[in-house]
Amino acid sequence: MNGAQDLGGMMGFGPIAIEQDEPWFHAAWERRAFGLTLAMGATDSWNIDMSRHARESLPPVEYLTSSYYEIWTRGVERLAVAAGLVSDEELRLGQSLAEPAPIKRVLKAEDVPAVLARGGPAERPIGQPARFGVGDRVRTRNMHPQGHTRLPRYARSRRGVVELVHGAHVFPDTNAHGQGEQPEWLYTVCFSGRELWGHDADATLTVSIDAWESYLEPA
């Protein structure tokens, strides 16, 4: 979706706030928000693509004026309500009003190291060969789906070259909407700065994205 998360190429946000000796967390609530997000993710009530879509679906003003852990917190709230695990009223009151819903699993402290070590690999077996190979010229599709996509606006309808072939990966555009993993070949596609930004662009610049096969057509 063309939401506030799709920031590449936007202007006017000012200088980068670089913090020397930055702590891992800036407040106690950030620790809890981080842990809650991962612990709820581990319940398998939703997947990582649904999480990203919940965050990018925040109204742009809210997204751009929230810190990252605020965005994560609001994301978990939305996901938990959408999954039927909590109600809006419970969130408003800060207390449980109903019996818990069934849940696939609960992350225990002793399982944390193993769960983190396992991670969530996205590569999957696929039946068909890759359509593109290293060095192939491709063009990204011009598309503006209402739902989730990982093709940034700045890289739509642009000509690039396939630089890496990663194997078949879970397709976020369907996985974010409960339409299955539908794995597709994933490629690193490289664009010149001028293809992306026009003739005023830095002539020494190249930018790559990781693009699923259906984002691409031969060029």
Next chain:
Amino acid sequence: MGHDHHHDHDDHSHLTEIELRVRALESILVEKGYVDPAAIDALVETYEVKVGPRNGAKVVAKAWVDPPYREWLRTDATAAIASLGYIGRQGEHMVAVENTPDEHNMVVCTLCSCYPWPVLGLPPVWYKSAPYRSRAVIDPRGVLAEFSVRLPETTRIRIWDSTAEVRYLVIPMRPEGTEGMSEEALADLVTRDSMIGTGLALHPEAMR
């Protein structure tokens, strides 16, 4: 955010809106039995104490001194990094990219905050923020200048926008004058920013 403090008789009157919000969310999720608070503690401790950019620095230092390892990193970074024990969440599919005098690599996630946790830990706030995410892909030299990095005009800049589950680790150039230094001492020259591409490895002079 609500930084106005209401001095009523509510027990939480000193808390900000987001503090109240997170506290409410945790208490509901714990009360319903979906979340074990001890698991939250364990998750936080992992990323506050155990995982961080010293992991990535060891990968880089090894690549500098060990050509076969460097080649392995080039061809199968996930396995080469796993061989040092750095595995798992947000590092499942790793690619290492090497800086040279001709080409400088820099990593961003314009769409969210993708970052190689097992080798760098959690990302700094600036990495997740709008100024960096918006400009890294269109004005990287301007971004680098804010990090006090100035590269020759002839050095090509290569930006890696992490739009999928592949995570990128930049292998910075080994500084001059480090011949004969131990792998361990070399790792101390490798900063977090040098592995994102917004910095360079430290010169040994800087360590004195």
